[in-house]
Every structure is written in structure tokens, then in C-alpha cells.
Amino acid sequence: xxxxxxxxxxxxxxxxxxxxxxxxxxxxxxxxxxxxxxxxxxxxxxxxxxxxxxxxxxxxxxxxxxxxxxxxxxxxxxxxxxxxxxxxxxxxxxxxxxxxxxxxxxxxxxxxxxxxxxxxxxxxxxxxxxxxxxxxxxxxxxxxxxxxxxxxxxxxxxxxxxxxxxxxxxxxxxxxxxxxxxxxxxxxxxxxxxxxxxxxxxxxxxxxxxxxxxxxxxxxxxxxxxxxxxxxxxxxxxxxxxxxxxxxxxxxxxxxxxxxxxxxxxxxxxxxxxxxxxxxxxxxxxxxxxxxxxxxxxxxxxxxxxxxxxxxxxxxxxxxxxxxxxxxxxxxxxxxxxxxxxxxxxxxxxxxxxxxxxxxxxxxxxxxxxxxxxxxxxxxxxxxxxxxxxxxxxxxxxxxxxxxxxxxxxxxxxxxxxxxxxxxxxxxxx
Amino acid sequence: xxxxxxxxxxxxxxxxxxxxxxxxxxxxxxxxxxxxxxxxxxxxxxxxxxxxxxxxxxxxxxxxxxxxxxxxxxxxxxxxxxxxxxxxxxxxxxxxxxxxxxxxxxxxxxxxxxxxxxxxxxxxxxxxxxxxxxxxxxxxxxxxxxxxxxxxxxxxxxxxxxxxxxxxxxxxxxxxxxxxxxxxxxxxxxxxxxxxxxxxxxxxxxxxxxxxxxxxxxxxxxxxxxxxxxxxxxxxxxxxxxxxxxxxxxxxxxxxxxxxxxxxxxxxxxxxxxxxxxxxxxxxxxxxxxxxxxxxxxxxxxxxxxxxxxxxxxxxxxxxxxxxxxxxxxxxxxxxxxxxxxxxxxxxxxxxxxxxxxxxxxxxxxxxxxxxxxxxxxxxxxxxxxxxxxxxxxxxxxxxxxxxxxxxxxxxxxxxxxxxxxxxxxxxxx
Numbered sequence: 001x002x003x004x005x006x007x008x009x010x011x012x013x014x015x016x017x018x019x020x021x022x023x024x025x026x027x028x029x030x031x032x033x034x035x036x037x038x039x040x041x042x043x044x045x046x047x048x049x050x051x052x053x054x055x056x057x058x059x060x061x062x063x064x065x066x067x068x069x070x071x072x073x074x075x076x077x078x079x080x081x082x083x084x085x086x087x088x089x090x091x092x093x094x095x096x097x098x099x100x101x102x103x104x105x106x107x108x109x110x111x112x113x114x115x116x117x118x119x120x121x122x123x124x125x126x127x128x129x130x131x132x133x134x135x136x137x138x139x140x141x142x143x144x145x146x147x148x149x150x151x152x153x154x155x156x157x158x159x160x161x162x163x164x165x166x167x168x169x170x171x172x173x174x175x176x177x178x179x180x181x182x183x184x185x186x187x188x189x190x191x192x193x194x195x196x197x198x199x200x201x202x203x204x205x206x207x208x209x210x211x212x213x214x215x216x217x218x219x220x221x222x223x224x225x226x227x228x229x230x231x232x233x234x235x236x237x238x239x240x241x242x243x244x245x246x247x248x249x250x251x252x253x254x255x256x257x258x259x260x261x262x263x264x265x266x267x268x269x270x271x272x273x274x275x276x277x278x279x280x281x282x283x284x285x286x287x288x289x290x291x292x293x294x295x296x297x298x299x300x301x302x303x304x305x306x307x308x309x310x311x312x313x314x315x316x317x318x319x320x321x322x323x324x325x326x327x328x329x330x331x332x333x334x335x336x337x338x339x340x341x342x343x344x345x346x347x348x349x350x351x352x353x354x355x356x357x358x359x360x361x362x363x364x365x366x367x368x369x370x371x372x373x374x375x376x377x378x379x380x381x382x383x384x385x386x387x388x389x390x391x392x393x394x395x396x397x398x399x400x401x402x403x404x405x406x407x408x409x410x411x412x413x414x415x416x417x418x419x420x421x422x423x424x425x426x427x428x429x430x
Numbered sequence: 431x432x433x434x435x436x437x438x439x440x441x442x443x444x445x446x447x448x449x450x451x452x453x454x455x456x457x458x459x460x461x462x463x464x465x466x467x468x469x470x471x472x473x474x475x476x477x478x479x480x481x482x483x484x485x486x487x488x489x490x491x492x493x494x495x496x497x498x499x500x501x502x503x504x505x506x507x508x509x510x511x512x513x514x515x516x517x518x519x520x521x522x523x524x525x526x527x528x529x530x531x532x533x534x535x536x537x538x539x540x541x542x543x544x545x546x547x548x549x550x551x552x553x554x555x556x557x558x559x560x561x562x563x564x565x566x567x568x569x570x571x572x573x574x575x576x577x578x579x580x581x582x583x584x585x586x587x588x589x590x591x592x593x594x595x596x597x598x599x600x601x602x603x604x605x606x607x608x609x610x611x612x613x614x615x616x617x618x619x620x621x622x623x624x625x626x627x628x629x630x631x632x633x634x635x636x637x638x639x640x641x642x643x644x645x646x647x648x649x650x651x652x653x654x655x656x657x658x659x660x661x662x663x664x665x666x667x668x669x670x671x672x673x674x675x676x677x678x679x680x681x682x683x684x685x686x687x688x689x690x691x692x693x694x695x696x697x698x699x700x701x702x703x704x705x706x707x708x709x710x711x712x713x714x715x716x717x718x719x720x721x722x723x724x725x726x727x728x729x730x731x732x733x734x735x736x737x738x739x740x741x742x743x744x745x746x747x748x749x750x751x752x753x754x755x756x757x758x759x760x761x762x763x764x765x766x767x768x769x770x771x772x773x774x775x776x777x778x779x780x781x782x783x784x785x786x787x788x789x790x791x792x793x794x795x796x797x798x799x800x801x802x803x804x805x806x807x808x809x810x811x812x813x814x815x816x817x818x819x820x821x822x823x824x825x826x827x828x829x830x831x832x833x834x835x836x837x838x839x840x841x842x843x844x845x846x847x848x849x850x851x852x853x854x855x856x857x858x859x860x
Contacts, residue, residue, distance in 0.1 A: 121623035
């Protein structure tokens with residue numbers, strides 16, 4: 001049988017007989033001619049039908065019916081892509097499709113978010129909704145490629161865990177063969193332990209947060225991009241890897257998801273031609289005129305430092321380092337000379353926090369001390385901290401959510417728009 | 431500061447002063463000299479110490495202490511790799527390590543599996559245990575690279591699901607904001623729906639099986655490698671992609687995990703120079719002299735057909751196609767001309783089933799019919815089958831477990847040996 005040609009390849013086939021397969025994206029019946037726009041994974045193709053029997057057949061096949069089209073590819077400057085298919089034989093590959101929940105052929109998505117999410121298996125076909133996931137797929141490839149190139153090993157750590165240790169709250173409980181278990185909120189402890197095995201590790205996998213928040217930024221399940229590396233001097237090497245990763249992800253999106261970027265009109269971010277600027281936490285407070293004892297940056301502060309980075313460095317990114325130790329996770333490494341501040345950082349992207357990272361504690365005694373200091377029960381953390389008795393090198397890492405990255409990149413108003421099948425307090429299906 | 435040199439790079443640095451970092455893998459004190467074997471992510475390096483103060487320091491630092499060594503790289507044909515480090519300055523980067531649960535420097539792993547698993551964060555450092563995960567990491571890269579090259583889109587589907595539909599049994603229940611939810615046993619339904627969006631999709635992610643079996647082959651959580659593609663004629667195109675994927679994974683292991691392959695003495699499999707042979711299910715029964723109405727292949731049958739493939743085709747792999755429809759998942763596509771048999775296949779690797787796949791049903795009415803026929807409640811499957819009203823092309827796919835692939839490749843006796851932190855009826859930590 002003749003090889004299938006994709007819509008995007010049609011331009012090279014003018015003059016040939018071609019076989020296309022795809023969905024009836026749109027039908028337009030005029031007096032003397034009917035147009036079918038065929039959609040496949042590569043894009044759209046225009047099919048011109050004059051034969052009355054085929055016109056009648058098309059009448060019966062609603063939008064989204066899957067069809068095969070065999071016809072002649074003909075150059076036509078008016079057709080999208082410059083080539084259309086004429087004199088087609090059209091064969092349905094499925095039953096006529098029912099009317100989809102939204103009109104997928106419209107250039108814009110005209111439906112409320114709940115409608116889109118309730119009918120996700122079908123609504124995701126809209127080119128503008130699909131584009132976000134093409135960007136996500138490319139971004140993940142960039143994440144992995146960058147870290148693999150830096151000699152990181154990919155790991156898969158368990159999502160079923162014995163105790164709800166990292167935060168102690170907001171965990172989902174599981175009935176595990178009659179015993180209690182929890183869904184992992186992050187691979188944090190595992191990736192630190194595995195620095196002792198592989199030195200440099202990364203993981204792409206789901207994490208679970210039972211946060212009772214119903215905002216446009218929260219998901220109960222998301223894809224966490226995690227990296228951790230050993231033999232660092234301090235958090236600066238971690239920031240350096242983080243920068244390479246984010247730059248690599250943007251490059252991968254540019255190269256592998258060009259059509260999606262164009263369709264959504266995404267302006268890809270830049271570091272302004274140099275290294276991402278780094279500003280100390282206290283300096284940010286000073287710059288924005290906030291009191292010097294603020295425990296964290298407020299959204300307004302992040303916006304302000306984002307604007308500064310854009311104005312001063314032409315960079316969409318800025319690192320803030322040295323957050324107050326008391327306000328970061330207990331495993332964060334303090335500055336030895338001034339332990340009130342930590343060797344931590346956030347990467348601010350266009351005025352909003354994107355990535356969090358830090359050097360971590362690596363000495364067993366330091367863990368014992370900090371758990372005592374924070375009033376956390378040593379027993380609960382025994383299996384985590386015990387591993388540090390056997391030589392874990394100085395290390396650090398970072399993590400961020402894939403959906404967050406994509407939503408900030410595409411400017412999605414709600415993170416659910418860039419999540420295939422989002423999970424939240426109200427939503428567990430489809 | 432001088433750049434760190436890895437053990438594997440030492441051979442190129444003879445004559446230079448080098449800075450190494452790693453773990454004290456082994457110490458050997460002779461009368462006039464002490465040897466330290468240093469381990470880093472790339473391998474082992476020999477350090478020769480004559481200076482009495484450094485010898486004394488090494489006495490105090492147990493195996494697994496993390497150290498930095500600055501010394502002169504000197505060619506010595508007797509040293510591993512042909513170059514050793516002499517006259518070193520040795521600086522501990524951690525406290526002296528406690529005695530590890532197993533002697534990591536011994537060439538073989540001499541400990542019972544429970545000991546290894548209980549102390550996984552440390553025991554995984556043994557080069558022979560670690561090697562299995564280097565192979566796994568390379569194999570996953572091969573899986574993704576092959577499918578990306580075939581224009582598949584990577585997806586991330588939710589692991590928290592509303593109903594326990596696919597098998598109805600052996601699911602883990604989750605307390606989801608006070609409502610019942612379950613952990614996904616596979617991304618099967620989602621990947622089929624997403625064929626309607628992306629045509630070709632794959633996913634690498636955890637799946638959860640609450641199977642009350644305590645064997646060397648069962649895990650309660652494992653990494654599933656899933657692929658699904660649309661616009662197929664039948665299952666043959668699915669088998670073709672499956673073959674490319676498996677061959678691509680073996681190539682990736684050969685290229686990216688060569689040291690691990692050598693260390694474990696893995697004999698990488700071959701297809702015998704041609705395509706993987708395909709045998710019909712009924713033909714296998716005939717060849718092994720089994721009754722023609724057997725519902726499935728017994729392990730002995732799989733072994734026999736594996737031997738046949740090796741003897742006749744020099745292939746470590748053989749496809750068996752056309753399993754009885756009644757014995758496969760309800761969404762399996764029957765042979766239209768003979769619906770007792772299905773358009774399904776298994777890939778047998780060295781006499782054991784590795785991959786399962788099939789063409790799936792794609793017409794809504796076919797789903798309604800098969801659910802009725804099998805006495806399954808339509809309501810439970812409503813959101814799954816409803817999507818087929820809107821034009822899902824003929825499609826098929828396959829799935830297999832990463833740990834199973836690696837264990838069959840390395841010849842691990844127990845699948846837990848190639849799982850970083852296995853989960854089973856008894857084990858939920860570390």
C-alpha cells in the first residue's frame with residue numbers, strides 16, 4: 001500500500017497522488033465545491049471535493065470522524081501550505097463521529113475551563129490546547145538531555161512511602177496491604193541518598209500534594225523535575241547546573257516545538273546574553289524597600305526583582321540566593337559564617353518563583369542538631385538521616401514542576417490548562 | 431581551584447598533578463606503603479601513600495569516608511587503569527564514615543537480599559548492584575530516543591484515578607480529600623484517548639499493583655514503559671514499533687552502559703541478524719504438543735518457543751501472536767475473520783514473556799458489545815468508552831516493566847535486585 005503522507009509533507013508532494021489519514025477538522029460546503037480540512041499530528045491539509053457522491057458522504061461524516069483521503073496533491077497558492085488535495089477518494093476509518101463538546105475547528109478555544117477539563121480526551125485535540133503539551137514534551141527532553149550531558153543518572157524512586165516525613169502535612173494516605181502508607185510529596189530524601197551512589201541524579205516523575213487550596217496554581221498531582229549533585233563547594237555549582245538546565249529546556253522548546261511556540265505566540269525567554277544575574281535576599285529587600293527582617297519575598301518583591309533583571313540585564317531570569325535559614329526546609333545548608341542565612345536559592349522567572357534549590361546538609365550530626373532545634377522527632381527521620389553516617393558528599397539540588405514551567409512559558413492563566421488530566425480538590429476524572 | 435579529575439580520566443593525566451574526589455573504597459596497609467582505592471562515579475583509582483602522617487589519617491577514616499586527594503598521577507602498569515596517584519594530600523570531606531552494612535569493596539556481593547534492601551541507600555553503592563541501574567537508565571534512554579525518533583509525543587497521565595476499572599481488583603485505595611480514589615494500574619485508558627490527540631504517545635512512569643503475591647517477579651510499584659499509536663492496519667505495525675523499541679534499548683545499553691555490561695558479564699541479546707520471528711499462538715501449541723484449546727502459553731511453552739527461535743533464527747526474541755480473545759483484556763481487537771483469536775501479541779525474550787501488546791478496539795459500539803458480553807458494568811467504563819464516540823483511529827500499543835526488562839537482561843534472580851527501593855507486601859521502606 002502507498003505510504004501515508006502527513007499534512008506537513010504535502011508541500012513536497014505537489015503533482016503526486018497522496019494518501020492522507022486524519023480527522024475531519026472542518027467541512028465547508030459551497031455551491032459548487034466542498035472543502036474538508038483534514039487534521040493529523042503534523043497539522044492541517046485542505047481537501048477539495050466536487051464529486052457529488054463524496055460531497056454527500058462528507059455531509060454524513062461529522063467533524064472529528066477519522067478518514068483516509070487518497071487524491072492528487074495540487075499546488076494552489078490560496079490553500080494553507082500552498083498545496084491542496086483534489087479529486088479525493090474519501091474512506092471513513094471510524095463510524096461518523098458525534099458532535100464534539102466544543103467546536104475544535106475554531107481558531108480560538110471558546111469554552112469555560114470546566115467544560116474543557118470534563119471533556120479533556122476530546123477537547124485536548126484543539127491545536128491551541130495540544131500545543132502546550134508539545135511544549136511540555138520538548139521541555140522534558142531538554143531537561144533530560146542537559147543533565148545526561150552533565151553525566152547525571154536517571155533514577156526512579158518509589159511513590160509509595162512509609163512516613164509522611166518531609167512536611168508532615170498535606171499527604172495522601174494509602175491502604176497498603178492493610179497498613180498505612182503515603183504518596184510521596186517529593187523524591188527529596190531518595191535523591192540525596194542516591195548522590196551517595198551515583199553522585200549526580202535526576203528524576204522526572206509524579207509527586208502528590210494533598211493541599212486544600214483551590215487556586216489556578218495548585219495541583220494535587222504534578223510532574224516534578226528533580227536534580228541533585230554531589231561534590232559541590234556550595235550552592236553556586238547547583239545554581240550553575242540549574243541555569244544550564246533551564247536554558248537547555250528553552251532551547252529544546254525552540255527546536256522541537258517550534259510550531260506550538262508559533263501557534264501560541266510564545267515569546268521564549270532569554271538570559272540577556274550572559275549568565276543569569278544573582279542577587280542576595282537581603283539586597284532584594286533593600287532594593288524594594290522592605291524591612292530587613294522579612295522571612296521571605298512577597299509576590300510584589302519577586303515582580304520587582306524580575307523587572308530589575310529585565311531592565312538591568314535584559315534577562316527574564318534572576319537568581320535570589322541566601323534566604324533565611326529558618327524559613328527553608330530543615331535539610332538546607334546554612335552559611336557557615338552566618339548561619340541565619342542559608343545556601344539556598346530561588347530562580348525567579350518573569351517575576352515569579354520557578355525553581356527552588358539549595359546546598360543540603362550532608363553530615364549526620366548536623367541533621368541530628370537541626371531536627372532537635374526544630375523540635376522534629378528523630379525517630380520519624382531515622383532511616384533518612386542514618387544514611388548520612390556512611391559518607392554522603394557535600395551536595396545540593398533543585399526541583400520544579402513541569403506544569404508550572406510550561407504555564408509560565410505560555411502565559412496560561414490556570415495551570416490546569418497545561419495539565420493533561422488535572423487533579424485537584426474537586427477533580428479526579430477524567 | 432584545579433578542576434576535579436574522575437578516576438576514569440586518570441590514564442590521560444600521567445605526569446600531572448590531579449585533584450580527585452570520591453569515597454575510600456578500600457584501604458590496604460602494607461609495611462612500607464598504604465594503598466587507598468578511591469571510588470567515584472566513573473570507577474576506581476589507586477592512591478599510594480608513604481607519608482606517615484597521611485597513613486595515620488587514613489587509619490582513622492573508614493571505608494566510605496568521602497575524601498579529596500591531590501597528588502601526582504604516575505604511570506604504573508601494575509595499577510588498575512595503568513596510572514596511580516602518589517604523594518597525595520588527602521582531605522576528608524565528611525566525618526569518618528561508620529562501618530557500612532556490607533563490605534562494599536569486595537568484588538562480589540556477599541549478603542542476603544533482605545540485608546541489601548534494608549540498607550539500600552548504602553548497599554546500592556556496590557559497583558555490581560549499581561551497574562543494574564546504569565543499565566536501566568541507559569535502557570530508558572533507548573526507549574525514549576527510539577519513540578521520539580518515530581514522532582511519538584511523551585505524555586504524563588495521572589496516577590490518582592477515580593475508579594478501579596482496568597482489572598477491578600488489586601488496586602490500592604487512597605483517601606482523596608475524603609473521597610475514595612485509586613492508584614492507576616496502568617495508563618492504558620489515557621494513552622488510548624491521547625492517540626486521538628497526538629496519534630503516537632509514550633509514557634515512562636510508575637504503576638501500582640496491589641497483588642498479594644510474594645515472588646521474585648512481583649512488585650507492588652514498578653516503572654511501566656508504555657506506547658500507543660494510531661492509524662494502524664492491525665497489530666503488525668505495533669509489533670514493528672515494539673521491535674524497534676527493544677532493539678533501540680539494547681543498543682542504548684551497549685553504548686551508554688558498556689562498563690556495567692562488562693562488569694556484570696551481560697550477554698546482550700540479538701535478533702539473529704534479521705527481523706524477530708513471529709509465530710502464531712496455535713502454531714506454538716502444535717509445536718510443543720499442547721492441546722489446541724489451551725487458553726494461554728504455560729512457562730514451559732514459552733521456554734520451548736524461545737529455544738526454537740534461538741535454534742532456528744539465532745534470535746533471543748520471538749513474537750507470539752493471535753492469543754485467544756477471551757483470555758486477553760476486553761479492549762483487545764479480535765481478528766475480524768475469526769474473532770476467537772485476537773490481534774494480540776507477546777514478545778518472548780529468552781523463553782519468558784517480556785512485552786504484551788495488541789491492536790485495541792476503536793469503535794464505541796464494539797466497546798458496548800464487549801462489556802455486555804463479559805458482563806462488565808457499562809457505567810463504570812462510561813468515561814473511558816465515551817471518548818470513542820468522537821473518532822479515535824484504529825490503534826494499538828504495548829507495555830512492559832522496566833525492572834522486568836533489566837532483570838531478564840542481567841539475569842537477576844529476584845526483580846528486587848534491579849529495583850532501587852522495591853515495594854512489596856512486606857516492604858515499604860527504605
